[in-house]
Amino acid sequence: MNLAEKVKALPLTPGVYLMKDRLDHIIYVGKAKSLKKRVQTYFQQSKAHSPKVKRLISNIRDFEVRLTDTEFEAFMLECRLIKQLKPLYNKKMKNPLAYTYLVIRCSREGRRRIDITNDPAGQEGDLFFGPYTSRSTVEKAVQGLQESYRILCSSPYAKHSPCLNHSLGLCLGMCTGSEDALSAYNSVLDKIITALNGNHPAVLEDLEQRMIEAAEKHNFEAAAKYRDLMKTLGSLIHKEKVIGFAEEGRNIVILEPVNGREAKLILVKGNRIVRDTKVEAPDTDRNGPAAPHTLHRRIRSAILDTFRLEEPLSPRPKISRHDIDEAQILYSFLQGSARSYLIVPEHWLIPGHEDELGEAVERLIAGYVCAQNGAGDL
Template identity: 45%
Template sequence: MAINLPDKVKNLPLSPGVYLMKDSQGQILYVGKAKNLKNRVQSYFRNSNNHSPKIKKLVKHLRDFDYILTDTEFEAFMLECQLIKSIKPLYNRMMKSPQSFIYISISLTGNHRKMDIVFNPIENDGKVYFGPFTSRRNVERALQGLKDCFKLNCSNPNGSNSACLNYSLGSCLGRCLGGPAEQQYNDILDRFIGFLKGTDRSILEDMNQMMLNASDAFDFEAASAYRDHIQAVSSLLKKEKVIEFTEENHNIVAIERVTDSKIKLFLMKRTEILFSQSYAATSNICEEIKANIIAYFKNDANPTGDISRHEIDAAHIIYRYLHSGSCAYLIIPENWLDPENHSILDLALEDLLNSPQHLQPPILNE
């Protein structure tokens, strides 16, 4: 029996949650999140002239939807992220924004090293990957600076043993000719790999010497260009704040007011919500929160080290949430979990619960 979608939409609640769009076979086509489920899902069925072609195609195949309610928009964000990762719906892949995160790839196999900008690293494919980076423009500037400084601008990268146009212009060191120049090219990229790994700074040292040589020769235009190239390449080592914050593996306690009478507690680490619980806003919950903090953070085995591409979306969601003003949050140092420091933890929790950031419930106007 056909489902009357307009009637089903009318009965949706005005609360946060996740919706799952399905086709006639029950396959999930798209997963989305909303601060206000009813308003968001209704938007698919009105103003069709303003929809993108992909949205119009989605609506054409839409035959049913499910939804999952959450207490907060933040939970809806995190649940959407989790479901997209596990289900991989077709239209989420089609509508993914023009690749928010990019990587530098350098091939290690064959005679010819190759350096590219890619969106999806592939494991065990004979390449090394560095990233994620959020600004394609900055990465492109850095790679072009490297190529300009070390004459890596070969216009015949497959190497046919004949000089390319850029070789005659002086911007290719001769990789296209094979032989020693090709090995020199590969050696430079190997040093660049060491630079990105933080183990070899000779690339920057050589670039700095080029800048000094140009300055000594009173070629200040070239010196200025080398300076810009050095800054661009150096920027590749500067991590985005969200990535740096996530890799520090903080013990995070966040509290958000859901309604006039209810608050929501989240205990988070890295890109995971370890525990969440709703409480009456008037109840004395310090001791219960402290017990959960100790239980979930003490000797926690969450992963450490570089953030992976699988964690990046959740990392951004958590970081934006903590800095959005929607919640009050506290970072718990490891030593506060020791019994002799529980009095410090008690005082910090009292301050957190009295923080003005979570005194106002959200307005659901999406």
């Protein structure tokens, strides 16, 4: 069967495709909501193809597919296969240096400074944020914050000697030994740390106010600079929320449609799928039963049987660069519209809390029905 015939025979269902070269090496892994529609795009003439895609297409001699029941499973499978196979054209996930950390380092003198690194190992007292998948984003955020808050000191450990950046208006004067300058500097770092921890984003509020003031003075170049910095810093804060979500190691129950008759019950621990099974889909007829007894019982049993067998709640290490992609997929999926999911606290798994778990399963099934009817989440 030639490639055109293989593409024509593909189903309109979710899955992962693996592109191969003339030596039968897998050179690219991708996911699709509809395998047939997605794979077809590689074999159609298109001016929209990027140079990278054109090079990939020129080397494709064959492909294989792996079917999944849901798009979410296709995302997770693609991520796992890329890490396992390290295809040539999936360079972004292949290169471990693609992951960057922002770190607040503390010197022997007790002076803190912002740094960027690919190595999450550090000295006692260092405070790490990340991993981030875009080094350029981290660099833009750090450079922008240093310039905007005038903490870009070129001689941070000098005393009573103004640095070059101080004369350029980019340094508060920590290098001069000024206690006021050092206090202001530490206040800025505290604001940055607070924002990256997902708490009160005072830094973003400051930048927004500066943007407004610049625009009122018709200094649109400065206003645009503050706007771009807000967007860049916002992406780092979002990533920290993703990481924090994954580090909590939550028990997550997802109910996804497969077709009109079946749904997929997916149980996730942290950012790892620990169980998936097909179940009878709830009746989406508004006049029908919202939570059939057999479905309710099956979901409840799956939750108890699976999560009770998992390791008990314990302190978790910082999420590694190898976990960040799955964490991002899961977090983004749960933030999407028309999703039916449930987060199960550990105490619901203890005997005596059957009513709380039962009511939550009822809400999960009712949320699925509403989502399929286009009513959104409950």
